[in-house]
Amino acid sequence: MAETQRVVLAATPSFREMVFAPESMARLSAIGEVVILDDPGDADALMAALPGTEVLITSWGATPLTAEVLAAADRLRLIAHSASSVKHFMTDEVFRRGIRVTQAGQAMARPVAEVSLAFTLAMLHRIHRFNHTMHAGGWREDAIAPTSTGSTAGTSDAVLAQHGLAGSGIGVVGASRTGLEYIRMLVALGADVVVYDPYLTDERAAELGVRGTTLDELLRTSRVVALHAPTLPETHHMIGARELALMPDGAALVNTARSWLVDTAALLTELRSGRIDAALDVFDSEPLPADDPVRTLPNVLLTPHRAAGTVECYLEMGAITAAELERFSTGQPLQHELTQAALQQMA
Template sequence: MAEKLRMVLAATPSFRDMVFGAASVARLEALGDVVVLDDPGDAAALTAALPGADVLITSWGATPLTAGVLDHADRLRLIAHSASSVKHFVTDEVFRRGLRITQAGQAMAEPVAEVSLAFTLSLLHRIHRFDHQMHDGAWRDDAPPQHGLTSSQIGVVGASRTGVEYIRMLVALGAEVVVYDPYLTDDRAAQLGVRRIALDDLLRTSRVVALHAPTLPETHHMIGARELALMADGSSLVNTARSWLIDSAALLTELQTGRIDAALDVFDEEPLPADSPYRSLANVLLTPHQAAATVECYLEMGEITAAEIERYAAGEPLEYELTEAALARMG
């Protein structure tokens, strides 16, 4: 490396402690000087720190990178986001100026997929229903039939990063997996060991339906009353992706009949209100939008960020670079 980099790290102290462990901090410091900003949403502080900076490391709550902010970024070439989605702060101005962007969302794929798998197994074996019953003092009260994973068809909506990790886990455990994703090719499906299928057919025939689609205009409420009605009696729905994908009112209505079960980690309103009807339903398993929140996931986000900046400094291809076209297809 011809010269040391100047990096600006905009992240709260708690985020830095959680994501940037000693190893990733050492890697960054070996690359050059790191200027730390404690408030990632402070546009004035970022504007003051950007002159002379080569790399901007962003985090949760990043301030939008408008023309007014970027006008002060005279040397900036790389934006390394140490979390997942960049849509809340990356503007058209970033691409107009030819800035490169990378992100660390891959770290979240495996833990979220693990939770989706845990949800799937719990729903198949009705663990959530038995848990509710036993807390209420009952013993083996009526519940829909239990099923094994290897005798079940699992439908996956969206072969995203997380969707692919979930698929790999399912296939390794011997499940039959079908996938709906308009971008999934036959060759890629064969590599994953899955079968492509139309959404309506997936809903009709799958014992568990797991959502892993991105947030796009065309995916808003892609699962509504009509789609839920296609699901077989006793089947289940898993959502660790985004509440954007489901018409929540239609889902609640369907769940209140007891005809299907669900496991949900994401909601239209977060925190989920204390009086939410979801909380009283024995056929629903709930977690508080924590699917990715493992210690290892957060530390890997920091490691990915440091590794991407190392690649940039060495003139090597970035592993997780985002193009404008790719960003348009991502949630």
């Protein structure tokens, strides 16, 4: 039988209720003593709780794990983040001390991919344009996005054409966890998928049923471009004015990843022309300001950074965390471990 361990769970009451179902809490309690901290950002409370603790479960708003905080961690061997990105609180000191790290971000991959797919279908079928037109009192022939001058003159047939997913060229930027889920859905539904990811090998692309390509070629040939790349220095504004200009008339940009990837000013210019469409779940400023001009554009579909916000996603985060602790306590390999090197390539 595995040795009883001291586990600190640093999460607000609302987060615990949303993520850790009674079954998940029972699994944690079976591992050992669970000490609960209601404020994950309280460094003093965490330092007071760390002595003798072997496992720390973190959550949204976690305090940075600096050398000062970890000085009290005399027995800490595992940090299990019960959400996705750990970049906002993880430090090199964690790895220097040989503490292992795991996280539950895999739970978010499918729901975000589903929203990306929903966005893709909406863009291809112009659902967002028709919805805007119908609310404004119009009908099919009125579903035309105005140009920056307010005129619809010169709007090409390609801008208004509807397309099905089967046979449409879809470009995926980033074969991340979410990108892979999205790719699998697209391939299953018959889309012609190309992927830009410098880490994707030709062999892996063939396994997925897609083709690797350059970013420029992807932009030139895709009806929908979906972003699933990580937040890294080299990906900042990787989609700028030059890249957007490569997209054909009537193409659409889908972003459920990070606004970091896109030059927002350049995108707004293209969207105001009515030449391309977009579906966006992420923004430079959140909440999106009420007077942001993108809110007024009929060729843009907007959601308030909620792509991962399903009940099932949150509960799965708790289940993944409990399963990882069970594996750790019985000496089994972790399924979602993060190394220091891998962390540098993640959002």
